[in-house]
Amino acid sequence: MSFDVISDNLLYFLIGAYPHGPLGGAALTLLLSVLTASISAILGLGFGVALALTRGAAHTALLLFLGFFRAIPVIMLIFWVYFLLPILFNVDVPGVFTVVCALSLIGGAYLAHSVFAGISSLPAGQWQAGRALGLKTAQIMKSIILPQALPVMLPSFINQWVALIKDTSLAYVIGVAELSFVATQVSNRVMVHPTEIFLFVGLLYYVICASLEAIANRVARRYDKHMRLDGK
Template sequence: MELKGLEVIYNNLSYMMWGNFPGGIFLTLLMSFAAIIVSTLLGILAGVGLTVLKGTVRYLLVGILGFLRAIPVIMLIFWTYFLLPVLLNVDVPAIATVICALSLIGAAYIGHSVHAGMIAVAKDQWQAAFSLGLTKKQVILFIILPQALKMMLPSFVNQWVSLIKDTSLAYIVGVAEFTFIATQVNNRSMVYPTEIFLFVIVVYFIICASLDFAVSILPKCRLFHSK
C-alpha cells in the first residue's frame, strides 16, 4: 500500500466505522448479529419441525425452506424491501428488511443442519428417554437437541460467516453498510481503490475470523460438557 492510500483510510476511518450513524462497520456488525440470532432461532424451530412433523404440514415446511434456499440472496432482500411494507401496511426501515431477508435465508440452511443433527442421534437414545417417562417435547429439548446443536456447530459457523458477508448486498436498498461506505470513500478519492478495498477485505476477515475463534472455544466451556 502507498502511504497516501493509508492516509486516505486513516482520514476516513471514523466515517467507515460509523457512517452517518448508524452505518459503516457498526451497521454491518449490527445487521450480522441480529441476522445470526434470528436465523438461528428460526432455524432450530424449522429443524425440529422437519424432524417431528408429518404429512402435509411437513411437505409445506420443506417447500418453504427449499424456496428460500433456491432464490438468490440479493433478490430476497430486494423483494422483502418492497413486500413487507405492503403486508404490514407500515413503513419498514430498509435495515429491518435486510435483517429479515438474511434471517430467512440463514434459517433455511440452519434448519436442514439441525434436522440432520437430530436424525444423526442414535435411535436408542430416543427409546431410552421415552422409557424413562419423558414426553416427546422433553426428549427433544433436553436430550436430542443439545447433542444435535453441538454436532452441527461447525455448519452453523459456516452459515453465520455467509450471513456476515451477505450484509454487503444491502446496498441494493440503499443501506449504508461497510462496503457501501467504502465505495463512497473510493468515489471521493478516485485514486486509491486498491488500498480502500484491501482494507475492506481485512476488516471482513477480522470479523469472520473472530467469530470462528469465539465459536471454536465454546466446546471447551463447561456449558458444553455433561456432568
Template sequence: MNTGIVTNNLLFFLVGAWPAGPLGGLALTVLLGAGAGLLASALGLAWGIALAQCRGWLHLALHASSELLRAIPVLLLMFWCYFLLPIVFKVDIPGVLTVLLALALVSGAYLAHAVAAGIAAVPSGQREAALACGLTPRQALRFVLLPQALRTVWPSFVNQCVTLLKDTSLAYIVGVAEFTFVANQVNNREQVYPLEVFSFVALVYLLLCSGVQWLGKRLLAGRHAPKSG
C-alpha cells in the first residue's frame, strides 16, 4: 500500500483549496457537521416540545411535517434546497448553506420525535407533583420534565449527530468541496491509488464518529457526576 498518496496530498485533504480558494476538505466536513448538529438540536428540541405540548390542528401539522421530512431522502432534500430556495427567495444561496439547512431539517425532524417521546415517558406524577409545589406548567416543563426527558433521549441525540456527520458526504452532489469530494478529486488525479485514498477516508470518518460518541458519553457522565460541597 502506497501511503505517500495520502501524505503528499494531506493539506488538500485537510483544507481543500484554501487559502487560494474556498475552505474545503476535512475542515469543511467538521464545520458542516458541527453547524448542522447545533441547528438540528435546537430545532429538534423546540419541535419536540411543541409536539408534546400542542393539541388539535397544530399538533397534526407539526406531526405531518416531521413525517414528511423523515420520509424524504437526504439527497433529494439537498436538491430541493439547492434549486428551489434561490427561486423562492430570488437570491443566490451558497451550496454550503443549502446543505446545512437540509441536514438540520432532516435531523431536527428525527430528534423532535425523540424529544416528544422522552417527555411522554416521564411519569405523569412528576408533572402533577411539580404543579402541586406551586410551579407553573411552563416551569414544570423546564425544571422537572425536560431534564428527565433529555437524559433519556441523549443517546438519540448522539446517534443522530453521528449520522449527520456521515451525511455531510452527500454534499458533493451540489458541488460542496467537503472531505469526500476532495478525496474523489485526489483519486481522479492520481487514478491508480483508490484503495489508499478511500481507506484513508474511511479511517478518518471512523475516528470522527468515534470522537463524537466519546464526547457524548463524557458529557452525559459529566451531567451525572456528583457535585462536591
C-alpha cells in the first residue's frame, strides 16, 4: 500500500478547488454539518415543544407531518428538492441548499420526538408548580421544563448530529463536492489506490464525528455542573 496519493492530493481532500474554485472536501462537509445540525436543532426544538403543547387533531396532524419526513429516505428527499422544485416553481435550487434543506427537515423530525420525550419524562408536578407561581405556559416551558429536559435530550441530539455528518456524503448524487465526492474524483483520476483513498476518507469522517461527540459531551458536563450548582 502506498499513501503518496493522499499526500499528493491532501489539500484537495481538505478544501476542494478553493480558492480557485468553490469550497469542497472536508471543509464543505464540516460546513454542511454545522448548518444542518444548527437548523435541525432549531426545528426539532420547535416541533418538539409543539408536540408537547398540542392536543387532538393538531397533535395528530403534527405527528403525521413529522412521520412523513422520518419515513422517506434522505436521498429521495434530496432528489425531490433538487429536481422537483425547479419544475414546480421555475427556480434554480443550489446543490448546497438542497442538502441542507433535506437533512435539516429529516434531522428536525427525528429530534422533535426526542424533545417531546424529554419534556414528557418530567413529572406533571413541574407544570403545576409553575402554574401555582402564576407563570404562563411559555414561561413554564422556558424557565422550568426545558432546562431540566435538555440533559435528557442531549444524547439523542448527539446521535442525530453524527448521523447527519455521515448523511452529507449523499450530496455527491447531485454533484456537491463534499468529502466523498472529491475522494471519488481523485480515485477516478489516478485509477489506483482506492483502498488508501477511502481509508483516509473514513479516518476524516471518524475525526469529525469523534470531535463533535467530545465537544458535545464536554458542553453537557458543564451544563450539568452548572445546573447542580444552581440547584444548591
